[in-house]
Amino acid sequence: MNLSSLTALSPLDGRYAGRVAPLRSLLSEFGLMHRRVQVEVEWFIALSDAGFAEFKPLSEASRGLLRGLVVRFSEADAQAIKEIEKTTNHDVKAVEYWLKSRFENSAELKAAGEFVHFACTSEDINNTSHALMLQAARQDVLLPALDGLIDTLTALAHAQAAQPMLARTHGQTASPTTVGKEVANVAARLVRARERIAAVQPLAKMNGAVGNYNAHLAAWPDFDWEAFARRVVEQRLGLAFNPYTIQIEPHDWIAELFDAIARANTILIDWSRDAWGYISLGYFKQKTKEGEIGSSTMPHKVNPIDFENAEGNLGLANALLTHMAGKLPVSRWQRDLTDSTVLRNMGIAFGYTLLGCDGIAKGLGKLEVNAQALAADLDAAWEVMAEPIQTVMRRYGAANPYERLKELTRGRAITRDAMQAFIDTLTEVPLSERERLKAMTPASYTGNAVALARRFTPKA
16 A cells, blocks of 8 residues: 555544644754754864864865755655665664765865764764754644633633532532633643743764764864864754763753653643533533534533543653653663663654644634523522621631531532521521622632633733
């Protein structure tokens, strides 16, 4: 069978290919090759500027040619590297050979060809490439997706700040809140999670086969290779330098990043389930779309499929993210290859995360608050007024307030009339307070939920 969206093993490259397209150039095999070329080029140019008599500074024309290979790196270039790899059976060496092959029309570059990949181990190129890939995917795709959700949730929180809603703790009726306040809770959690993702600092190393600059110092023993490597990593590649490594950069920062993303995904799973439940209760209605079918046999159904798909995809993402976070920092002695094959799945973890975010965004776009259902639910739950009544009774020293309300309400359906009749018996409570309690309803007993929802704003 030919590879197509229909025959792809992964739905990320099949059914959902269009929805994860922004990640394709960043976290694919093409993306890895692209970054490897970038790192090799910057190391090569930096060596020419290091002051070695054997490698003079490159001309502007040569620098332009080299950096042009990065800027204009194409699928055809990536395929050419793959063809070389068929012979080398080594992916990084194939990049080195491809880069040298581009020097044929430049005497200056051809003469300096052996300084490509000079003193490097493959992991000097790979760890920096992975860092650049993750940095770009985070900045260009993941954070904007989270920001979009935060903005949508914030707008919903403000719009529904004053819409009362019966809360449910342990699945049972509880003190009322507002729709906006509950949405603001989610947005606030997501803001904190987003900050943790953005704060993780990508680390990288360029220190040779076991982290000690062995080959570098064999060639130029009096040169400060650590300072040079730091400049390449920080100034040319825009990453943070890690001076203490084995052959691989230990991947602790990647684990930290993946853990942070998994925490954000868990918050979104929690919201997906709550939104699903609110739809089931009738608190939210879903906008219908002409031609859509909710069930093959039950034509009335409008299923909350966007939140269901989001939950499933975010769960898959977290399975990968948590595995990688636990596995990647573990390496036998100075290096084993298990990290290499695992890191090739970064795009899958990001892909399912992006699918989850996209599903929630679509689901939020379909939601309409059902004020009538919310009001009916509140009006059928007068038992929740036991809390404010017994609290006021405590204030004024009434005997056994909790126990008296428990006797009245526990396991019973309570009406407005029954609750107001009980309030009339509270002679220990001043008349003005009794009147205030009688004026309260489940819909008005929302504390400061309205103010909390309205004041919430994501910090810049």
